[in-house]
Amino acid sequence: MLKTKFKIARILTVAFSVAALQLSGLGASAARAQAPKRVIIDTDPGTDDALAILLALNSPEVHVEAVTIVAGNVTEPIGLENALGITSLAGRCDLPVAGGARGPIHGTLVVEPFWNGANGLGGAQLPASRCKADPRFGPDLIIDLVHKYPHEITLIPVGPETNIALAVLKDPSIVPLVKGVVLMGGSISGGNVNGASEFNVFCDPEAADVVFNAGWPVTMVGLDVTEITLMKNADVTELEKNAGPEAKFAAAVARFQIGLYQGTGFGGGAIHDALAVGAVIDPSILQTKAMHVDVETAGRFARGETIGNRHGTVDKVIPAGDHFESVGVNPVQPNVDVAVGIDSERFLKFYVARLQGK
Numbered sequence: 001m002l003k004t005k006f007k008i009a010r011i012l013t014v015a016f017s018v019a020a021l022q023l024s025g026l027g028a029s030a031a032r033a034q035a036p037k038r039v040i041i042d043t044d045p046g047t048d049d050a051l052a053i054l055l056a057l058n059s060p061e062v063h064v065e066a067v068t069i070v071a072g073n074v075t076e077p078i079g080l081e082n083a084l085g086i087t088s089l090a091g092r093c094d095l096p097v098a099g100g101a102r103g104p105i106h107g108t109l110v111v112e113p114f115w116n117g118a119n120g121l122g123g124a125q126l127p128a129s130r131c132k133a134d135p136r137f138g139p140d141l142i143i144d145l146v147h148k149y150p151h152e153i154t155l156i157p158v159g160p161e162t163n164i165a166l167a168v169l170k171d172p173s174i175v176p177l178v179k180g181v182v183l184m185g186g187s188i189s190g191g192n193v194n195g196a197s198e199f200n201v202f203c204d205p206e207a208a209d210v211v212f213n214a215g216w217p218v219t220m221v222g223l224d225v226t227e228i229t230l231m232k233n234a235d236v237t238e239l240e241k242n243a244g245p246e247a248k249f250a251a252a253v254a255r256f257q258i259g260l261y262q263g264t265g266f267g268g269g270a271i272h273d274a275l276a277v278g279a280v281i282d283p284s285i286l287q288t289k290a291m292h293v294d295v296e297t298a299g300r301f302a303r304g305e306t307i308g309n310r311h312g313t314v315d316k317v318i319p320a321g322d323h324f325e326s327v328g329v330n331p332v333q334p335n336v337d338v339a340v341g342i343d344s345e346r347f348l349k350f351y352v353a354r355l356q357g358k
């Protein structure tokens, strides 16, 4: 009985939200969607991770099958506690939230208190968690769910790609069974940790290398689009109007980010991870270009850089006596759809509307 009530409520929610989506102008394609897309969010919450999770939980076009935690912005135990706090806030203790990798495949964990505040959430407070962690290891849960729903799961990694890589390395048979990977990470126009590397890829380049080259469809929502989609005070003021607990929390996180980013030269807060979720809800917010992307796993200055081949070719170079010479070009196969453009204003309006329950 309870189950039936829940189903009816969900169908009504989908119907109303699709109507609202049409009104708010975001995504005719999403509005036409029949059934919610099954997604797994792999995350290191993390300020913008929290905003991303809340967007997914407030969007009927996606059904979050699990949240898996990876060390990144914060250590894995703090990330797990934050994720459980977020699902508590959203009243979603039914959702499996599982701990995962506590550090990269190689190298030493780097966490980011400067960018996320001491609690990882910019000081924004969550109620004490009522939800309990799923006992499974994140990568194992990913493997289980992909086999349970073959060809249906979209993975949304918004932290270092360690958990996803561990899942692929343990069970490569998941690769053709995953519908797609829409990740926040990388950049083809410079880094944020340093001149070359974006944080998530920088944290675990070997893992990113596995994920980018696994052979499944990958969409890279990188700094190229996330650093030009900046939440401003006016957006947050809108978000705070008649705000419920989730919107209030999101607003507090966003205010922290805006202050922080302005202090580092940006005109607003970059809510990176929320864009990857937005791109799954409605791929039409992005313009993408198919490219071959390599991950630099060595290098003095550029470990963790994602190098996009914009022309789809590499020079064909042959030996000629004591030197080499180019005699043409060889094509390279694209492995990633790189987000190269975004309708930032539409996305920000959409984000605010969704957190207000519209």
Ligand code: BDR
Residues within 6 Å of the ligand: 046, 047, 048, 049, 073, 112, 115, 158, 159, 184, 192, 198, 199, 200, 272, 273
């Ligand atoms: C990415 O790194 C983290 O700081 C954010 O949560 C985001 O996933 C941006 O480079």
Ligand code: CA
Residues within 6 Å of the ligand: 043, 044, 045, 046, 048, 049, 072, 073, 158, 159, 273
């Ligand atoms: Ca993140």
